[in-house]
Amino acid sequence: MDAQQVPPDMSNWTPRAKFLDNTHNKSELIHLLSSTFRKHHITVEQCDNDADTSIVREALAAASDGSVEVRAEDADVLVMLVHHSSDSHHPLFLTTSNGSYDVRKIKESLSETQKSYLLFCHAFTGCDTVSAIAGHGKTTLFARFCEGDAAEYIDIFLDTEATKETVIQAGTAIFKYIYHGRDTTLGEIRYNMFSRKAAAGVIKPETLPPTEGAAAQHSLRAYLQTRDWILLQSMSLNPSDYGWTIGVHGYEPVPTLDPTAPEELLQFTSCNCHGDCSNRRCSCKKNGVTCISACGVCNGIACRNCSHDVVEIGQNLASQLPQCPSPTELSVLPLPGDPSSCDPLSRGFMLPWSQTHYSVVEPGSPVNLQAAQTAQLHMHREGYQQYNKKK
Structure with missing residues (x-):
């Protein structure tokens, strides 16, 4: 309807999303709905934390006596219903604004491995409490996880008694599996991907693998959420120990401790x-x-x-220092000039004194080879291999 058709008493209505962003508004709305339902003899269970586990628990209990329809817009609820439902339950349905889903039919379409990994995959690849992995869709990762190559690590997330250390190790290994680098480190995978993207001229940071620290916090949050869903118990462990911190508006995710x-x-x-x-x-x-x-x-x-110690080149030292080495003694980076000439004696060259600094040596100038070789060794250790002494 256009602005002229809006009744006067509706002209100042607040959009639903903006209204619910205010915690006071949300609390008052819940209180109003609860009291109204109870007046009409409808059983109400008010949750202090996330209500999803309570909804599923109550739905499963009711499904023991008859068919149940759950109305929710949350995929988390559907995933839990599929995981926990059994043949002993009466028909269960989840109805959303997009339609209705038969929980039993969905479960029957899954393999045993898919049923086992469903909760973990949904949590690790992104849900209400865990961030998604950019560039890696849920369906693709679910299929890869069910191939069994990462089974030993996924099983740790399904163990409700797993330690934080083993969870972090398993989560890091899963990230390496996702990015096809099981025999290296996340840092090396991240660096190599960055180098390739930089060479192509397009870098989207969100598509890079997480750092070791970010992967650890992601894994802890995913484990806590998977554990809550398995036990149908909200905050089954202290969130502050599993990737969360208490902020101004409640719990906030910890990006990394690095x-x-x-x-x-x-x-x-x-x-x-x-x-x-x-x-x-x-x-x-x-x-x-x-x-x-x-x-x-x-x-x-x-x-x-x-x-570094800068080598002072002067006439009083010229007699004591050797002349610039020939190309067979030291690989050098020629200065801009005639591309056909690669002789450092005729063109000059650059000596690496540190990771980021270079000294220009003019043609025919004497140079301290020991200092140059020491600087080159330092650069080798840091991964800068542009300059190598030839054997």
């Missing part, structure tokens, strides 16, 4: 000193970090607060 970034990045600072950065006038020195390439004057190379 730091946001390495400490050296969190303490990022730079200076613009005209001296040698050796005293506390230097903002880098004052904050206890080394100078970096973003520093205005020293560029993290020409000062006493660098992460």
Whole structure:
């Protein structure tokens, strides 16, 4: 109806979603409905926490005496009804705004493995309390899980007595299985995927695997939810121990316990000193970090607060230092110039003094090979293998 047809007493009505976002409104609505139902001799059970398990428990109890129709919009309720229903129950139906579902027929269409893994799969791949895994649909993952390759890890989530440590280990292994990297670490899988996407020029962070810390918290929440559904008991364990924390609006998920970034990045600072950065006038020195390439004057190379010892090249040292090595002695990165020339003696080259800093050596200049080799070794350890000494 258009605005002219709205009755005056309805013009200020609040949308349902916005109304229910207010916890006070929700509490008052529940109180009003409960009191009205009781006045009409309808049994009401009010839940302090999530009502889904209570709904399923009461529906199963009623199905022992006759057929039952459950009205809900939550897929969690349907999954629990399918898992817990048996041949001894009378017909069970779940009715939503999209139609009605026969619980018995759904269960009969599933294999034994699918029946066993249904609760775990629904929880781990995303439900009301556990985030979904971007780029991996429920149907696809359900089929992969039921192939049996991850059975030993899934069984841990179905064990109501499993420890937190085993749950985290199993959850991490399942994530590695999802991303096809069972023989490596999540960090390596994440780095390799990032590198491929960066090379392609398109990076969507949500499609990357979770970090080890995020996978641990996800696994704990998924285990707690699966356990609640198995036992039909809300908050069967302390949520604060299983991926949740108490915030302003109640329980909130813990994304990860790992730091946001390495400490050296969190303490990022730079200076613009005209001296040698050796005293506390230097903002880098004052904050206890080394100078970096973003520093205005020293560029993290020409000062006493660098992460390396800069080799001073002067005429008084020329007689004591060897000349630039030939291409057969050291692999180098030629400076921009004639692409047909690869001779570092004629074009100059760059020596890696640290992970992020390079010193340009002009053609024919002497260089400290020991320092260069030490810097190269440091880069090898950090995974930077652009520069390798030839055997």
